[in-house]
Amino acid sequence: MTFRAPVSEYEFLLSTVIGFDQIAQTDRFSEASSDLVTAILTEAGKLCDEVMAPLQRGGDLQPAKLENGVVRTSPGFGEGFKAIAEGGWIGMSAAPEHGGMGLPMTLTAAVNEMMSGACLSLQLAPLMSQGQIEALEHHASDALKEMYLPKLISGEWTGTMNLTEPQAGSDVGALSSKAEPNGDGSFAVTGQKIFISWGDNDFGGNICHLVLARLPDGVPGTKGISLFLVPKYLPNADGSLGAANTLGVVSLEHKMGLHGSPTCVMQFDGATGWLVGPEHGGMAAMFTMMNNARLGVGGQGVGAGEGAYQQAMAYALERKQGKTPSGSIADHADVRRMLMEMKADTYASRAIMLACAHAIDMGNATDEADWKARAAFLTPISKAFGTDTGIRVADLGIQVHGGMGFIEESGAAQFLRDVRVTSIYEGTNGIQAMDLVARKMMDGGDMAHRIIDEIEAQAEGARATHPNMGEAVWQACESLRETTEWLVEQEDLQDRFAGAVPYLRAFARVLGGHYHLSAAIADKGGPREKLARFYIKRLLPEHAGLLTHVQEGAASTMALTLEELAG
Ligand SMILES: Cc1cc2nc3c(=O)[nH]c(=O)nc-3n(C[C@H](O)[C@H](O)[C@H](O)COP(=O)(O)OP(=O)(O)OC[C@H]3O[C@@H](n4cnc5c(N)ncnc54)[C@H](O)[C@@H]3O)c2cc1C
Secondary structure (H helix, E strand, C coil): CCCCHHHHHHHHHHHCCCHHHHHHHCCCCCCHHHHHHHHHHHHHHHHHHHHHHHHHHHHHHCEEEEECEEECCCHHHHHHHHHHHHCCCCCCCCCCCCCCCCCCHHHHHHHHHHHHCHHHHHHHHHHHHHHHHHHHHHHHHHHHHHHHHHHHHHHEEEEEEECCECCEEEHHHHCCCCEEEECCEEEEEEEEEEEEEECCCCCCCCCCEEEEEEECCCCCCHHHHEEEEEEEEECCCCEEEEEECCCCEEECCCCCCCCCCEEEEEEEEEEEEEEECCCCCCHHHHHHHHHHHHHHHHHHHHHHHHHHHHHEEEEEEHHCCCCCCCHHHCCCCHHHHHHHHHHHHHHHHHHHHHHHHHHHHHHHHHHHHHHHHHHHHHHHHHHHHHHHHHHHHHHHHHHHHHHHHHHHHHHHHHHHHHHHHHHHCCHHHHHHHHHHHHHHHHCCCCHHHHHHHHHHHHHHHHHHCHHHHHHHHHHHHHHHHHHHHHHHHCHHHHHCCCHHHHHHHHHHHHHHHHHHHHHHHCCCCCHHHHHHHHHHHHHHCCHHHHHHHCCCCCCCCCCHHHHHHHH
16 A cells, blocks of 8 residues: 555644644744755655555564564664664754754654554654653753763664553553662662563664663652663774663564564563663653653544545545446445545644644743643643544544455454554643543633634634634534533543543544634635534534543442442
8 A cells, every 4th residue: 555644634624724834933933944844844745655564464464573572673674774864854853963953843753643643553663762862951060961861862872761560551660660779879670571672673763661660669650650761782982783682582572463572571680771860750750751642642542533534545545336426336325435534533643743732842942831831731632532532543444444444454454453542642641531530620620611612713714704613613612612611610530530431532523623623714615624524514523422432430430339230
């Protein structure tokens, strides 16, 4: 299947819907002119189409494997990673002082999404490094920054993130890995980590593990956790690779998809590491990495959805069944329904992800608390809605293929198998939704209401040119506002949590309506207006059922005893 990176879609979104010029007007990002944006998207698109997309099937059919304790990556992945690194794509948003390009996160999010559509399992490798780079930039000592950042940014070395242990998944505070001071400023890290993405590779450089562990005086729970940088090889003073550290890959997980990405069980046996951030401040440091990764994982969902849509569309145009004007199944109303949903929701989730990245950039450029709060609010929505959309779109892609969708050779199933994990890792989507209705509403729902106000104002203004669409979005805002008020009044968090997932989805539905309406206004009479009408009339109404669900609270969800539930 030929993949075409959605470059023109990004140009439209950035210039017309998301307001990228606002970012470019800040001092920090003043060099990000529209010409530069076009050049970057075009170059990245070429890499996706010509280098990464051809690796997608091979990664599935010839998974990474473990040979004598060393990971051998899928054919072509080493060259693919090198091409990503040489293009400077890993350090796009990293600080220039260590070799990064200092570009807005909005552009990195766009490029990452296009790469995910081309080859998700390979794209996860640079995404891990990017998260580590950001964590080190914010929290590491100058010595660690000097040693590690230039090499992570250039792609000579790669980064991983080690939180999960068998008994500590969502409950990170339950981890039992330990770190003891060596007396020379370094620490001996001991423990086992599971599910570590790209825990090893054969790309030739060092592999730098960020590991959460507890110091001897660390209290139980998340407050007693510290973060350590533990490299596979201990670097010499000149940055060359020194002795092997006492860590290794125990085994690789056998997964339902994402086969090109080696998911490792890692063992650390008194491995030498260095503290990143303050003692017992590991969670705060790790959150820098996780927030970056959450936006990136949301983008993985969007990208996989784009890939699945392109493949399904191409198949639908070729496949002939029944009598239709064009002869292809693409003219059957039910097939159209699926293709339209795929396209409309991919657009909505992409716009939400970009709005989140835009808020991150504005927060970084202006240091204004309002932008930071907006970015924090949109992060769980981008992650969960992006990944849920990728999964739904990939599933519909299989349905469009009919029986061929179930046959591996078509490649349609791989999109679903690969993207399925994205709603699980980087904090499950359930945890994202709980974060939204609890931590992100500690302001009494202020940020939620401000976003709703903005959407409602746009809908009000659109009544003149797009009365039906404007009215539908306006009404949806009113329902969302009422449920938001109800939600913040619930003091028993269980009542919020029982409806957290439907609330997050309803919020995303309304945001999607907002961005589709923007497209409709910009493209009156054109295809974007037609797509917006489909979304607003057919997909947006889902919010009403979701919000009814939210206002049920926890009582009916928790009504059965566990014995009754299991019986
Ligand atoms: C392919 C793959 C790659 C991964 N890569 C990495 C990596 O690079 N680094 C890393 O550290 N980890 C990684 N992970 C681990 C991943 O982040 C965890 O699987 C995830 O955080 C969930 O933890 P868990 O699997 O233990 O599930 P559990 O925490 O056991 O969750 C099971 C279910 O219970 C729910 N649940 C749990 N706690 C709560 C709660 N308090 N409230 C409500 N619901 C709850 C969850 O939402 C989920 O539905 C990876 C996992 C996979 C499968």
